[in-house]
Amino acid sequence: MIEIKNVTKKYGNKKAVDNVSFNVNKGEIFAFIGHNGAGKTTLIKAITGIHDFDEGDILINGKSIKNDNIECKKDMAFVADNPELYENMTAINFINFICDMYEVSLDDRKKNIDKYAKMFEMEDKLGDTIKSFSHGMKQKIAIIAALSHNPKILIMDEPFVGLDPKAVFDIKEVMHEMVKDGKTIFFSTHILDVAEKLCSRVAIIKNGKLVKVGSMKEIKGDTSLENVFLELEE
């Protein structure tokens, strides 16, 4: 599980994330929503150990990302909002590279790559260089690479951007499958319908501050997540 404890991240004097605390429990799909520039990506980068933060702590399965970041990262996979991959590599070499970093055995990686490449209809494209791919194809490769090492926690920043409807459906299926296996999924999105249908819990961030966190039922009540979000934005 992910425990975010009083995290503050400043850029100069501006607080991009201001004293944010919440937990993401094991086996749940958790949506993180907020307007553009609210601090979602900053917090996600802090959770994944990409950016340092000024105050507080983040625990990944009980280990601090500040003090034990390698062990924390071993449990996680991250899919960025804009897939900046190694353009000169072939897709399979990139996925192999990620598997090497997570020290995935040959059998496991073969099984996972075959499964997800087929699912995302990329098996014919794995031998091609990444720079020849469209945004959506790159996103699919980033997702296959993230799933290939069988992470306990999957963190995604706007994972549906640029994907075709079939791929969006497939990701949702994968998310359900992972949760069934007791894994945790934390993702940011602007597609509130998807968040509403898919997630058990949600957090809303505004100007770096957490304004709401709880189960989807608690947050939206009798109305829709979209209405709640728009009311908070006013």
Place this chain on the structure above:
Amino acid sequence: MKKIISLIKATMTDNMNIFKIKNTNGKKTILPIILTIVCMFSVGSYANMIIEPLTSIKSEYILLSIFTIVTFFLTLVEGIYKSSNLLFNCKDDNLLFSLPIKRRTVLFIRIFKFYVFELLYNSLFLFPAMTVYAINVKVGINYYIVSLFMLLLLPIIPIVISCLIGGIISSTSSKFKFKNMAQVIVTTLLLLVIFYFSFNMENILSNFTNNASHINSIITSLYYPANAYVKMVTNFNIIDLIIFIVINILLLIIGIYIMSIRYFKINSKVKEERNSSKSKKYIVKVNSPKISLIKKELNRFFNTPVFMINAGFGLVLFIIGITLICFKFDSITKSFIMDGEISIKEINSYIPIILYGFVCFTSFMTSISSSMISLEGKSFNILKSLPVKSTIIIMSKLATSVLIMIPVILLGDIIMFIRFSFNIVEILMIIIGSIILPLVSETIGIIVNLKYPKMDAENDTEVVKQSMSSMISVFIGMALSFITIFVLVILLNVGVSNILILMLINWFYIIIFSLLLLYLNKGGSIDFNKINV
């Protein structure tokens, strides 16, 4: 016009970051200013050395023609390196080509950006020479006006030529399946031709005090701007100045017009990626994280033409230089022996030191690692999210750069060992030097790049040729190689034996490398984690 100014402003903002005297932490750093002053001072001292003998024959103006032709060659070589990557397949292509502006305007803006950088680069050489001339010769206001126009207009001709060559290189290489490799080969061949001519020019200049006026007439007859400059300085005429300005502007307009005819077509062709439509069987392999990281770095190196040419060219020149020494040794030494200045035995005894100096110069002037962090760009976040210690990532970059350099240097050593007689200790010392010197150079490169990363470059050329990190590494490399060669010569002159000299220098650099490694282990990780993309 308003549109063009807005576009120039928008596209130049990022590029001008290099001139900000703040590092990534927002702290002020005076290093860029110091380096500029040191560079200008060195060029000024060199110009002063040249003007002294010229003053005695009242031909000081020759200094200006020499510096004009030298900066022409420097800008041309720089331009050929850069133009393919600065003009084609840029990150802002989609934005600029979608705007309601002419494609020719996009080309103009890119050439203008190129011009601004070359103007600053040229000023490093021309400004000190012009100042030295003004100090040594009584000059009037006309000299300053002419020199100002010269400073502004001299980059135009080499830029137009190098852009045309860059267009030809890109157009030719885009026809091949392996475009990057084709670009590397064509560019390297062209640079070798230019180097051949500039070395010949150096031979002409080597005895210049005796043939000063002859040299001047060669330069001025070959290169119109040198002729115009000398003419206007010695005998100012406003008509000549106007003609010079008009010719340069016309050349620029004609150059842009010619390039614009096929610019968009070449740019589209360069972007095309050829992937076979047939499904390929993919291979799943397992490597250790370290090996995998090194393979990733090698892939980046061999797929980045400007990176390969920049790093590889020095190594190619090293092998060519070694081969020339081997084949032309007898004819080179003949003249010294005939003059009775030195015996063949003495010359042979200097060979190990000459080779070591050559290895030192090549190692320090080839900095691969100084661009390796910056070239990650936005994909740097992939590295930061991996469950691998940052020291391993840094060390893999260092290992890759020395893996590229050391085999080439050792190959040169072996050629020399076969051609000349070395004793076993000398061979051992040179081999140690050929390993330790690239290690020192590349460790400095990566430390500097961690301190001065450029993660938002529009293209690889900006990182490899125009970033603060690559410039600082070149300056440090230049200083270290000159100091080391100077120490080698001094020790040789005071009669210290070859073996002792090589041993002392090797020990010195082993200690330096150990200290750098200690720093990199701790400070490197801190700097790595501070980089936010």
